[in-house]
Amino acid sequence: MTRAGPGRPRLTSPRRPGTTARAEILDAAAELFSTRGFATTSTRQIADAVGIRQASLYNHFATKNDILATLLDATIAPTVEFDESLDDSEPAAVLLCALTWFDAAQLCAGRWNLGALYMLPEVRSEPFEAFREGRLRLARRYRDLAAEVLGGGPLAGSDPRAELPFRLVESVIDIRADRQMDEQVIDAQLPEILATAALTVLGRPAEDVVDRARALVVGVADESLEAVLAQK
């Protein structure tokens, strides 16, 4: 940790990632929301943490809710975009494996563990409806692919195992939260482990699809995921 210089007290991150004020505001808010809580953080504190005036913050975000909504959207947007880039003529097992892999990698890669904010009662209110719908749509996509891996048909659609791949990928959030308390590091193998488990919980071995899924993920990975994926 860098020693704070003289003057106004600062948070632990004197230089924030991002070259724009907007990116710095998002990073500061992410830190404060995840370390101190959403309800107890004010836009004033966020502005202070960036080193700008509260009035300047309002040029970028009208409310604290807007900031949270932007942060929450960022936890699903890359995965939705990745999913849309996939060729649906690939077998469902490959698609599910690749989707889980990419999603787990991007949930691991964020500087702050924003998924931990999903459970906030506030997120159930109106300003977050678009996020909630986006996340449920993604959950449905996982469920549909899982049902297809389970053999398709109406029986597979109501098989409760189809629920499990999405739950496995979101376990990254809990693992990160616990690692924080444990002072341990995220296991670099985690995205691949979860991508494999997403199939094995459906009773479908993953050996024959892992290489193809990895190729799909590496093919689109941008540099924010590089650190996580390079390990593989």
Place this chain on the structure above:
Amino acid sequence: MTRAGPGRPRLTSPRRPGTTARAEILDAAAELFSTRGFATTSTRQIADAVGIRQASLYNHFATKNDILATLLDATIAPTVEFDESLDDSEPAAVLLCALTWFDAAQLCAGRWNLGALYMLPEVRSEPFEAFREGRLRLARRYRDLAAEVLGGGPLAGSDPRAELPFRLVESVIDIRADRQMDEQVIDAQLPEILATAALTVLGRPAEDVVDRARALVVGVADESLEAVLAQK
């Protein structure tokens, strides 16, 4: 839902479970914490929801943190007790399957989805140390059993798959949170599905241990679990 009578505004649960004031306070706090948030709920609001005076509440709990700590402990205590009742001469696969089954059933059974509070930044502070340690001890127990199922030895101990059974069981919390938004009902098969998945993610089919595990769980189930387990 019952229509509220005249007089002081009440929450949606006019008669709370529990015959003691302490139990009613815990139920009201659980409702408020999970529907409105922890930081934004005062002990005054909890007392109001029970219909007692704030001073009476302090006869039972010194602080709001004490109430939360009691609620959090209740999410792991039954499982720890169940685990201690198990005969360690049973095969690890049976123990892991039974532990997951019971734990998932009791996480499904609570009136409020208290596990959703695990992620609160406040829970990282000192008053919740005993809870955090208890939960990490339980996570370690899952990991140790999983490592044994994976074949034992130092290699199995560092196999990241050993992490997955505990994550699967806690996915009950996310599933409940989403069902709330989805207006769907918890799937009665969920505990068994997760108990099976806890083995299949380790590459170990569950067919030969499911009956034994069910017998162990049903053997100790108290009436709070009855509703969930009776379905099986």
